[in-house]
Amino acid sequence: MCFLLALNVGTPPEMLEEESQLKHVLPTSLEANSLKKSNWGFLFTGIIGGTVVAVYALATPFITPALRKICLPFVPATTRQVENVVQMLRCRRGSLVDIGSGDGRIVIAAAKEGFTAVGYELNPWLVWYSRYRAWREGVHGSAKFYISDLWKVTFSQYSNVVIFGVPQMMPQLEKKLELELEDDARVIACRFPFPHWIPDHVTGEGIDTVWAYDMSTFRGNQKRPRKLMHL
Numbered sequence: 001m002c003f004l005l006a007l008n009v010g011t012p013p014e015m016l017e018e019e020s021q022l023k024h025v026l027p028t029s030l031e032a033n034s035l036k037k038s039n040w041g042f043l044f045t046g047i048i049g050g051t052v053v054a055v056y057a058l059a060t061p062f063i064t065p066a067l068r069k070i071c072l073p074f075v076p077a078t079t080r081q082v083e084n085v086v087q088m089l090r091c092r093r094g095s096l097v098d099i100g101s102g103d104g105r106i107v108i109a110a111a112k113e114g115f116t117a118v119g120y121e122l123n124p125w126l127v128w129y130s131r132y133r134a135w136r137e138g139v140h141g142s143a144k145f146y147i148s149d150l151w152k153v154t155f156s157q158y159s160n161v162v163i164f165g166v167p168q169m170m171p172q173l174e175k176k177l178e179l180e181l182e183d184d185a186r187v188i189a190c191r192f193p194f195p196h197w198i199p200d201h202v203t204g205e206g207i208d209t210v211w212a213y214d215m216s217t218f219r220g221n222q223k224r225p226r227k228l229m230h231l
């Protein structure tokens with residue numbers, strides 16, 4: 001302090017004032033600079049963080065099916081495959097379900113053919129996109145999509161069932177449908193057939209092959225045991 005006072009001895013008062021102003025101005029501008037830098041830092045971190053969260057939210061529903069015990073990834077049906085499914089639906093009517101409906105192309109194609117069509121799909125992005133597609137194509141009244149796990153849905157109310165699955169799931173699905181479907185139901189399998197059922201019709205080639213199974217043929221004289229109603 002004494003040293004500082006000693007330094008100021010003989011300094012004109014205007015200069016002292018200027019000096020004291022500088023003392024105030026300099027740190028403030030430095031502060032402003034570092035504030036600007038930290039603002040950019042925050043913005044940058046925010047953008048990176050936001051992007052990571054957005055990519056994670058978008059990608060997770062597409063990746064998780066691959067991590068399940070039965071890996072059923074999103075692989076859309078080819079145009080020919082959709083045409084083959086529609087061909088198997090000729091002379092059929094009523095309700096239809098696509099198990100694992102992806103981007104909704106089968107359900108929308110069926111709705112255009114006059115079916116009341118429903119899709120169950122685990123991936124919410126695909127369900128929202130399917131709803132948008134159905135609305136854009138003018139069939140949102142007869143094409144509905146639900147976010148659901150196919151193993152937790154009962155398909156008994158559907159008379160037409162479409163599945164584009166993977167070989168690992170077909171034995172389990174075969175048992176489930178056998179228990180649930182009515183005798184007049186038709187099941188259409190794309191790309192991979194059921195292991196034990198004998199198809200009534202087959203159409204297409206290679207990856208576009210489609211198999212149709214009629215429950216009536218399959219069950220023969222043995223009708224599905226009806227559930228007992230408790231009155």
Ligand SMILES: C[S@@+](CC[C@H](N)C(=O)[O-])C[C@H]1O[C@@H](n2cnc3c(N)ncnc32)[C@H](O)[C@@H]1O
Pocket residue numbers: 065072073074075076077098099100101102103104105106120121122123126148149150151164165
């Ligand atoms: C092979 S893609 C078929 C898509 C559509 N059916 C088509 O033919 O274009 C199978 C679909 O099933 C969905 N999926 C996988 N596991 C599922 C589950 N447990 N419940 C419902 N959907 C599931 C996947 O997200 C994927 O969209």
